[in-house]
Amino acid sequence: MPELQMRVSDDDRECAAQQLQHAFTEGRLTQLELEDRLEIALTAKTYGDLLGLIDDLPVDQPQVDDVVELESKNGHIKRSGDWAVPRRLRVTSKYGGVELDLSEAVVTHPVVDIELDLAYGSAKIILPEGGVANVDAFRSDHGHVSTSDVPGRRRPGALYVVISGRTKYGGLTVRYPRRRWFTQ
Template sequence: MSQLQMRVSDEDRERTAQQLQHAFSEGRLTQLELEDRLEIALTARTYGELLGLIDDLPVDQPQVDDVVELESKNGHIKRAGDWAVPRRLRVVSKYGSVELDLSEAVITHPVVDIELDLAYGSAKITLPDGGVANVDAFHSDWGQVHTGDVPGRPRAGAVHVVISGRTKYGSLTVRHPRKRWLSR
């Protein structure tokens, strides 16, 4: 199933409605266009339906077809802290490892696609609290894929990360952030 066919949440519908109202306030939509699109947005069932309503409007984030690519031949690729996660991320590393920490990142999309192309390196992806990850499209020839207790199916209100790609000799680990115990 493609991401465009995935079912949306009430929050997704509301976010799209806000984008439409903002476009109307900027003069990009007429009153009639706004009303027609809002009616569809509030009854939409899939991301494809929602994206069809806003794909002709300017946005500050990457469009569905935009891909941010990170590449390294033998260095370590690492993203952590307060960084903007694109809708689609393609990571290529021949000999190095990859560490993507999404736990404190700014994620404006309900679904994030991460494609990993690793030859000899491994990848570790840390999800935000409550995040889910589907790793069904990731293959490791000689390594392992570890997801622990990370759910694989979409959940309402949770970031859904879809991981695809391959590694020849490395592994993939997907986990939630470690709990930090506060001293009293």
């Protein structure tokens, strides 16, 4: 698999280290096994290196290669409510829009990478309150990129979403959920 030869980031190494430490606290690894695996995890270069460290651990733990691809030629791609957000999300749409609402989603990663490849459509990404989005790697040929009041600089403890890719004829909007005012 070519994905196994892809180079890992510091966040990927940290995630694998957290998985190993969690497995140790559950009694699945001895102290010596934890130390050996942590040393390898913190110096890993590829996803293959990391997967070899956790492939004998229970599946209910998030996997290092947590990548989901969503594709549509003509339809609208939408995710909202209680859904599991992967570490990397690749979205491709030729003639449709994309709406990803992370405000009520289950996000177990401190950093989420969203790669958009849109031809004739726009994307809207709704972050949970306090979330941060970096859109520096996203390009719109004939449209706008709007982040409203969403900060772009990483903050400790806040979800950090990195959005990359492009759209030819469309835009990108990143915002927080709309506030609902209830009257009695």
